[in-house]
Amino acid sequence: AILSPGVVGSKPLVHVAATSSQEVLGYASYTMPATANTKGKSKTISAMPLEEAEKRVGSRFDVALFDCEGCIDMSLTPELARQLRMILWEQDGSSYMNNRRWYRRLIAYGFRLHWRVQDSFPTTHWITHTAWVRDDHSSLPSCTEFRSRDEIPRSTLKCMDARLTNGSKLAR
Known part of the structure; x- marks a missing residue:
């Protein structure tokens, strides 16, 4: 629907x-x-x-996907961030917005960076996708664990998260 x-x-x-x-x-x-x-x-x-959308669906949203240049700036309010448990975010480089500012903000909202992957299209190397979770979801598999467990080729799932700790290195 x-x-x-x-x-x-x-x-x-x-x-x-x-x-x-x-x-x-x-x-x-x-x-x-x-x-x-x-x-x-x-x-x-x-x-x-948001309240009307949740009413139509019959449930509160606890996951958000931000999939366009800069839309997280206009969409992720402190109120929405408080009710989310996961944020999926397509980052199209830094030409439209300051990603580091958002890394710091997401950490301040209580999220930690869980996955960071490179886009799978060969000509879109500047695009990354990140998954941010609250600390109570630390049992989720890392990108490399998931790829290995499900036998997904590296060319299909290009994990970039091997050395990241909470996204704080990216926030500097």
Whole structure:
């Protein structure tokens, strides 16, 4: 079922498509707050408050996926962070936002970095995916343990988390 033809949040956003010089396999588009200046220039995406989305689903959200350049800046509020047990985050390099600032913020919210993997498309080496969990989920397998246990080829799951401790090295 479709929850909403928009975003879960308190404010509408606009979708800004990549220019032909930026576009790489459909990547490089992004969202930003809708303002009077953006009206008519980009597609406006309606917003549904988190409480309404949870009411429609019939449950509270405890996992969030952030999958676009900079959307974590507009989406992860302290209130939402308090109710989550896991955050999955696609990081498209640092051209759109300061990832280190977010590493520090996630650690302050009580999360620790559990997985960090490189994107599996050969031409998107700058994209990483991270999984952040609360300390009470420390029994989850590491990326390398999971890959080994399920016999997943290294080319399919490119683990980068072998030497990380809580993400604090990345937050510096």
